[in-house]
Amino acid sequence: xxxxxxxxxxxxxxxxxxxxxxxxxxxxxxxxxxxxxxxxxxxxxxxxxxxxxxxxxxxxxxxxxxxxxxxxxxxxxxxxxxxxxxxxxxxxxxxxxxxxxxxxxxxxxxxxxxxxxxxxxxxxxxxxxxxxxxxxxxxxxxxxxxxxxxxxxxxxxxxxxxxxxxxxxxxxxxxxxxxxxxxxxxxxxxxxxxxxxxxxxxxxxx
Amino acid sequence: xxxxxxxxxxxxxxxxxxxxxxxxxxxxxxxxxxxxxxxxxxxxxxxxxxxxxxxxxxxxxxxxxxxxxxxxxxxxxxxxxxxxxxxxxxxxxxxxxxxxxxxxxxxxxxxxxxxxxxxxxxxxxxxxxxxxxxxxxxxxxxxxxxxxxxxxxxxxxxxxxxxxxxxxxxxxxxxxxxxxxxxxxxxxxxxxxxxxxxxxxxxxxxxxxxxxxxxxxxxxxxxxxxxxxxxxxxxxxxxxx
Numbered sequence: 001x002x003x004x005x006x007x008x009x010x011x012x013x014x015x016x017x018x019x020x021x022x023x024x025x026x027x028x029x030x031x032x033x034x035x036x037x038x039x040x041x042x043x044x045x046x047x048x049x050x051x052x053x054x055x056x057x058x059x060x061x062x063x064x065x066x067x068x069x070x071x072x073x074x075x076x077x078x079x080x081x082x083x084x085x086x087x088x089x090x091x092x093x094x095x096x097x098x099x100x101x102x103x104x105x106x107x108x109x110x111x112x113x114x115x116x117x118x119x120x121x122x123x124x125x126x127x128x129x130x131x132x133x134x135x136x137x138x139x140x141x142x143x144x145x146x147x148x149x150x151x152x153x154x155x156x157x158x159x160x161x162x163x164x165x166x167x168x169x170x171x172x173x174x175x176x177x178x179x180x181x182x183x184x185x186x187x188x189x190x191x192x193x194x195x196x197x198x199x200x201x202x203x204x205x206x
Numbered sequence: 207x208x209x210x211x212x213x214x215x216x217x218x219x220x221x222x223x224x225x226x227x228x229x230x231x232x233x234x235x236x237x238x239x240x241x242x243x244x245x246x247x248x249x250x251x252x253x254x255x256x257x258x259x260x261x262x263x264x265x266x267x268x269x270x271x272x273x274x275x276x277x278x279x280x281x282x283x284x285x286x287x288x289x290x291x292x293x294x295x296x297x298x299x300x301x302x303x304x305x306x307x308x309x310x311x312x313x314x315x316x317x318x319x320x321x322x323x324x325x326x327x328x329x330x331x332x333x334x335x336x337x338x339x340x341x342x343x344x345x346x347x348x349x350x351x352x353x354x355x356x357x358x359x360x361x362x363x364x365x366x367x368x369x370x371x372x373x374x375x376x377x378x379x380x381x382x383x384x385x386x387x388x389x390x391x392x393x394x395x396x397x398x399x400x401x402x403x404x405x406x407x408x409x410x411x412x413x414x415x416x417x418x419x420x421x422x423x424x425x426x427x428x429x430x431x432x433x434x435x436x437x438x439x440x441x442x443x444x445x446x447x
Contacts, residue, residue, distance in 0.1 A: 130298060
């Protein structure tokens, strides 16, 4: 059974790791723009993000297949699953970023203005550093959600633990494989949450 | 040094926070504005560096008409106006030294020059030994000292104090007021403060004004106003005692 679990766990880590990375790269600036972008841009981005968040992930997976093909030349496999995972997680994480920045004491922003800071300086030197613990917590929530989504991505041939659970546990009635898969997923989520919590606590100097 | 001319500011809903305020603060002077909550003190103070832009009227600081400046020029002008706050508004993620360095970074001062200036400033407020601490580990008085050092980083001619001692105990209040008085004398710093505490005005202000419903109903030397039985300031003093 370990021969099945090990590669599947590797695939899940591969999918979740890459998807988390790309989600931060796009979601962080998007979240900043949602909260502190130019006034005409904010409502437009907000609407786009809301649409992204209202599409069920199962539908989204299928809907982005053309995009995946265009980017990677295939829509099947672990690497291909990273695309729908990232597209699904970006709006989610962007909203968390926006919330984290909004929760920074407005007095700090005011102090920044009083010292002659530009908008960009306020975001880069005040809001993002002050929101860092909250951003790490948001990223943790996102990574955990991605572990869940990645299991779903298994259904369309993404590989990983979800695919294993369906192929062996569900279709072949091998309950022990199913249970082992779930156990690995639980351990993975615990690990991500534990690491994120610790990091956030260490960064929080309040 | 600070000249406010016919400032008006009305908030949505029709409340006039400033109703035609004229105020002149001379160079090197400590001027205190007192008044009840909601009298418009906070709006008045924030009008000086245009954190609150008045609906009409002009603001001049050090001869420069701030109300006529574009946004880049205004940011440069704000670096010549320090500000401290009731709740200090220090960055929790930065050390004491990092907080004091912030205005220097914003002004584009090179890293190599920041260190020496930060040490100088911490020395000025008596916190040289706390440079590496985070604000959360300091007392209220120490935090306000850090905030004062930060406010003076870019060598401003004017310091605005927003209820700077209202969150402090009476002993610490006296300490901070001494420091402000000392900085005023040593650096020739002009200070405009707002407070609801008459003790602050009595202790360090050269002149004071009383703000009531958005109007400066009185302005003059503190000793003179307090000695005059019919003055608004002495009436306020009576009401409190």
